[in-house]
Amino acid sequence: ATSSGSFVLNVSDNTISTITLAAEDAAGNNSSATIDVETRLLPIVINEIGWSTADQYIELRNNSSRELSLDGFTLYSATDRSPYSELRGSVAPYGYYLIEYPDDEAILDKTADYIVPVVETDWTLLNPNGETLVLSFASTTIDATPQCFGWCGGGTRFGHSMERVRPLILGSNPDHWGTNNGFVIRGKNASGGDILGTPKFRNSINYLVSNVPQSEDGTILLTAGESPFIIPYDLVIPNGTTLKAEAGTIIKFIGDRSLIIYGSMHNDGTEGVPVVITSFFDDEFGGDLNNDGTTTVPRAGDWSSIVFKDTARAIINNAIIRYGGKIWSGIPDTGALIFADGASVDIKDSVLEHGNGYGVKLINAVAKIAKSIIRIIYGSPLSNSTGVYAEGGNLSITDTVFDGNTFGVLAIGAGLELHRNEFMNNSRFSAVIIPDTCPHISGNTATGSPRNGLVIHGVLSETCVLGGQNETLIIGSGGLRSAPDTVLTFHPGSVIKFDTNTTSIIAEGEMHINGTPEQNIIFTSLADDSAGGDTNGDGESQGRAGDWGGVRVMGSGTSTIANAEFRYGASRSSDGGNGMLSIENGSVEIADSLFLAGERKGLAIIQSPYAAIARSQFMNHNVIPGSVALYLESSSVELNDLLFRDNYAGIHALGVLLLEADGVDIDMTNAVTTIPADFLP
Numbered sequence: 001a002t003s004s005g006s007f008v009l010n011v012s013d014n015t016i017s018t019i020t021l022a023a024e025d026a027a028g029n030n031s032s033a034t035i036d037v038e039t040r041l042l043p044i045v046i047n048e049i050g051w052s053t054a055d056q057y058i059e060l061r062n063n064s065s066r067e068l069s070l071d072g073f074t075l076y077s078a079t080d081r082s083p084y085s086e087l088r089g090s091v092a093p094y095g096y097y098l099i100e101y102p103d104d105e106a107i108l109d110k111t112a113d114y115i116v117p118v119v120e121t122d123w124t125l126l127n128p129n130g131e132t133l134v135l136s137f138a139s140t141t142i143d144a145t146p147q148c149f150g151w152c153g154g155g156t157r158f159g160h161s162m163e164r165v166r167p168l169i170l171g172s173n174p175d176h177w178g179t180n181n182g183f184v185i186r187g188k189n190a191s192g193g194d195i196l197g198t199p200k201f202r203n204s205i206n207y208l209v210s211n212v213p214q215s216e217d218g219t220i221l222l223t224a225g226e227s228p229f230i231i232p233y234d235l236v237i238p239n240g241t242t243l244k245a246e247a248g249t250i251i252k253f254i255g256d257r258s259l260i261i262y263g264s265m266h267n268d269g270t271e272g273v274p275v276v277i278t279s280f281f282d283d284e285f286g287g288d289l290n291n292d293g294t295t296t297v298p299r300a301g302d303w304s305s306i307v308f309k310d311t312a313r314a315i316i317n318n319a320i321i322r323y324g325g326k327i328w329s330g331i332p333d334t335g336a337l338i339f340a341d342g343a344s345v346d347i348k349d350s351v352l353e354h355g356n357g358y359g360v361k362l363i364n365a366v367a368k369i370a371k372s373i374i375r376i377i378y379g380s381p382l383s384n385s386t387g388v389y390a391e392g393g394n395l396s397i398t399d400t401v402f403d404g405n406t407f408g409v410l411a412i413g414a415g416l417e418l419h420r421n422e423f424m425n426n427s428r429f430s431a432v433i434i435p436d437t438c439p440h441i442s443g444n445t446a447t448g449s450p451r452n453g454l455v456i457h458g459v460l461s462e463t464c465v466l467g468g469q470n471e472t473l474i475i476g477s478g479g480l481r482s483a484p485d486t487v488l489t490f491h492p493g494s495v496i497k498f499d500t501n502t503t504s505i506i507a508e509g510e511m512h513i514n515g516t517p518e519q520n521i522i523f524t525s526l527a528d529d530s531a532g533g534d535t536n537g538d539g540e541s542q543g544r545a546g547d548w549g550g551v552r553v554m555g556s557g558t559s560t561i562a563n564a565e566f567r568y569g570a571s572r573s574s575d576g577g578n579g580m581l582s583i584e585n586g587s588v589e590i591a592d593s594l595f596l597a598g599e600r601k602g603l604a605i606i607q608s609p610y611a612a613i614a615r616s617q618f619m620n621h622n623v624i625p626g627s628v629a630l631y632l633e634s635s636s637v638e639l640n641d642l643l644f645r646d647n648y649a650g651i652h653a654l655g656v657l658l659l660e661a662d663g664v665d666i667d668m669t670n671a672v673t674t675i676p677a678d679f680l681p
Contacts, residue, residue, distance in 0.1 A: 011037065016038045016065065017036070018035075019035055019036075021034075040063055042142070042168060042171075043062070043064050044062050044063065044097075045063060045142075046075075046133055046135055047059045047163075048161050048164065048197060049154065050159075050199065051127075052161070053159040053189065055100075055101075055107070056100070056106060056125050056126050057100045058126075059097070059098055059199055060099070060135065061164075061167050062095050062096075063168060067090050068090060070090060073137050074086050074087065074136050075133065075134070076133070077132065078144070079132050082125065083099075087114055089114070096199075097113045098111075100115050101116040106190060107187045107188070107189070107195065107200075109188045110187055110199055130147075130150040131151075132146070132147050133145045144171055146172050152177040153179040158196055160180040160197065161179075161195070161197030161199075162177055162180075163178055163180050163197070163198070163203040163204060164203060165206065178205045180198065181205055183204060183232055183254050184204035184207060184289050184290065185197065187200075207229055209251065209259075210231075218240050219242045224247060227251075228250035228285070228286030228287070229251045231257055231259055232255065234260060235258075235260065236262070237259070237262060242263055242265070243263070243266070245266070245268065245275045247275065248269075248274075248275070249267075251275075251278075252279065252282065252289065253277075253278075253303030253324065254303075255280075255302075256301075257304055258303075258304040258307050259306045260309065261307065262311075265312075266315045267316045268317055269349075270317075270318050274350075275320070276320045276321075277319065277320070277321045279303060279323035282322070298322075299323060300354045300356040300378070301323075301356030302324065302326070304325070304334045305325065305337065306337065306338050306339070308339070309333075309341055309342070310343065311343065313343065313344050315346050316345070321337050322354045322355065324356070325337055325358065325377070326356060335357030336358035337355045337377075338352070338360045338361070339360075340360075341363045341364065344365065344367070345362070345367040346368045347367070347369045348371055349371050351374075352374045352387075353373070353377075354376050354377075357377070358385070358386050358387075358388075359386070360387070362388070362393055363392065364391070366393055367394070367395050368397075369397045370396075370398045370400065371399045372400045373400070373401045374387040374388065375402070375403040375404050376405065377405040377406065378405060385407065386406065387407065387408045389407075390411045390414040391413060391414065394416075395414045395417070397409065397418050397419075397421055399419075399420050400421045402421065402431075403424045404425050405426045406426065406427050407429050407432060408426045408430045408449075409431035409433075413436040414436075416435065418439065418441045418442075418454070419441070421445075422444070424446075424448050425448035426446075426449045427449070427450075429449065429455055430446035430449050430455075431446075432456075432457075433454060433456040433457075434456075434457060435456065436459070436460075436461050437462055438460060438466075441467070441468060451474055451537075452472070452535045453473060453495075453535050455473075455475075456473055456480060458478065458480065458481075459480075459482075460480070460481070460483060460488065461486070462483075463486045464482065464486070465490070466490055467494025467495075467496065468494060469491070469494075469519060470495075471494050472494075472532035472533070473497070474496075475496065475504075475505060477502070477503055478503075479503050479504045479505065481505075481508065482506075482507045482508060482509055483509065486508075486510075487512065488509065488511045488512070489511070492520075492521060493515070495522045496522065496524070497523075497548075498525065498547070501547055501571040501574065504549030504551065504574050505550075506554065508554050510557040510558065510559050512559060514561070514562045514564075517563060521564045522564070522567070523564070523566045523567070523569065523580065524543055524548075524569075525544065525568035526543075527541040527544070527547060528542055528543035528547075528568060529542065530542065531567075544597075545597045545598060545620075545621075546568070546598075546599030546600075546623065549569060549571050549574025550578075550581065550582055551566070551569075551581045553581075553583050556586050558586060558588065558610075559583065559586055560589050561581070561588065562589075562591045562592050565593065565596065566581050566594070567594075568597050570621075572600060578601045579602055579603050580595060580602055581603050583604070583605050584607060585607050588605065590613045592615045594617050594619070595617070595618045595619070595621070597623070598627070599623050599624065600626075600627060601621070601631045602618050602629045602647075604631040604632075605631070605632050606633045606635065608637070609636060610636055610637075611635055612637070613637065614638075614641055615640070615641045616643075617643045618650070619644075621649075622647055622671070626648065626649070627647065627649065628648070628650075628651070628652045629644050629647040629670075630650065630652070631651075631652050632654065632656045633653075633655060634655045636656075637659060638660040639662070640660065640662050640664075641664075644667070645667065645669050646669045650670040651673070651675070653674065653676070658679070666680075
């Protein structure tokens with residue numbers, strides 16, 4: 001016995017559904033069958049119309065994954081019945097069918113699938129005043145063009161074609177058509193000139209990000225399958241809208257244009273399948289869209305910026321962004337691959353390269369950059385060419401490489417985290433930090449630059465710990481100052497160098513410089529390659545007395561210094577106090593430290609209520625007459641186990657209360673042992 005039944009299965013448009021039917025009889029025998037059902041309300045459409053020249057064409061597109069026979073299909077004009085063509089042949093999956101008039105040379109470099117016969121009484125097939133074209137199967141209309149005042153796109157002045165915006169949307173809506181943009185063109189006309197259209201090729205306006213529909217939840221989704229996309233004009237993403245690019249998506253800018261985000265942007269690339277944002281002329285990604293071979297090549301500054309404004313949010317994962325940064329004079333949000341003003345930006349596992357101006361420019365923004373590469377940001381003017389620039393806001397950069405830029409990082413008044421980054425071959429500075437709050441810095445390396453270290457100068461308004469194990473900091477030409485009632489501390493293993501002979505550190509509060517026997521803290525000359533390597537990129541060199549100013553502590557609290565070295569400072573040109581280290585007004589405890597080759601004074605203690613100096617060495621303060629290894633003025637001091645060698649004067653004391661002196665070794669290598677001569681008991 002057999003039985004039959006029926007059911008209704010609802011499937012979505014533009015889908016391929018796999019349907020399995022299974023049956024089992026009373027005896028337990030069963031069988032099944034599986035079929036794929038493809039659903040297309042628009043299986044084939046009128047896709048492009050070249051109506052505005054004597055050499056005319058109509059292009060159909062197969063929207064399905066199967067070869068489509070055109071037997072039974074008719075293309076005709078509902079306006080004047082010309083053309084009226086019964087089509088033949090077939091169209092490949094997702095392929096094109098080209099109808100030409102008056103012969104196969106209408107598109108010189110493409111073979112027609114159908115040629116409309118010439119009607120002697122008509123000088124042209126398609127009326128320049130406009131027509132409605134219909135594609136039908138038997139008596140059923142499959143697709144039709146809309147009624148407009150004339151054609152809904154294209155033009156007679158230059159011969160641009162009329163293009164469908166997207167092949168899967170209704171052709172009867174005038175908003176679904178436009179004019180070839182002239183940027184993406186394909187094909188030659190009968191005279192060998194360029195056709196301002198795309199016969200048998202993706203429509204130019206189909207590439208536009210602005211033509212991608214927005215979903216109900218406010219998302220504009222860019223897919224790899226529809227890539228590449230182009231942005232030929234400034235494009236604004238409003239608040240409440242998300243521009244989302246899936247892995248493998250490619251976006252190209254034409255001209256000096258920007259993408260301006262008030263909503264959000266999510267780039268969801270993956271390892272090996274990045275999201276790429278680049279120049280229209282970059283044929284490496286998305287192919288040669290302007291079909292000119294190597295006539296045009298990409299350059300830094302081909303496009304302007306991706307701009308995030310106000311409360312905008314950016315999540316950029318596994319992206320390649322390059323060849324942007326066009327600078328417009330007087331327009332602040334240009335000249336950067338990424339510009340954020342008050343917005344939030346997260347960048348991870350990405351490459352920013354070949355930019356003009358800035359890789360990332362941040363104004364009062366919150367940004368995190370991790371595991372990325374920022375390279376070859378090198379444009380005009382050079383002073384503005386920076387991998388990452390931050391003014392105000394908060395910035396965290398970790399595990400990122402800065403290679404071949406003018407500046408690697410420039411941070412002004414920004415809350416800063418800078419950890420485990422590598423700076424290479426940046427032509428001026430690896431990083432410049434002008435702080436307000438305390439920057440948190442550790443594990444960074446710098447090579448191949450005129451300043452192979454992190455340059456810091458300015459005023460610290462809060463208590464701060466600087467440096468790290470094997471971390472080299474360079475105090476910039478403006479010097480570094482910490483505010484009153486703060487504590488400035490240096491981390492064991494830090495190397496602190498100074499940019500010029502007038503550069504100093506001035507602490508208006510307390511200072512703590514406490515290394516360990518294994519990790520001394522070293523303050524020295526930029527030229528001193530024995531500590532921190534070749535920091536100024538001049539090859540092998542060593543410091544000289546007076547290469548930098550001094551470390552001057554002016555607060556009334558108690559400072560501590562242990563396992564520290566001060567070398568080649570105390571310049572006569574500096575306002576950094578009297579010595580390489582000067583303690584003024586406050587108390588201090590100094591132990592296990594070295595003072596080497598200062599131009600004026602090694603260590604100066606002035607008006608200190610209590611200073612204890614133990615197990616330390618003072619050597620080679622002898623460059624000028626009057627150089628002093630240890631200068632004491634109006635202070636109470638204890639001296640224990642000190643060694644003085646090769647100084648002009650060992651100790652110069654003025655109005656000092658000597659509380660204790662034991663094991664002070666000043667031999668005859670010092671031109672003058674003490675002033676006054678009987679200072680030591």
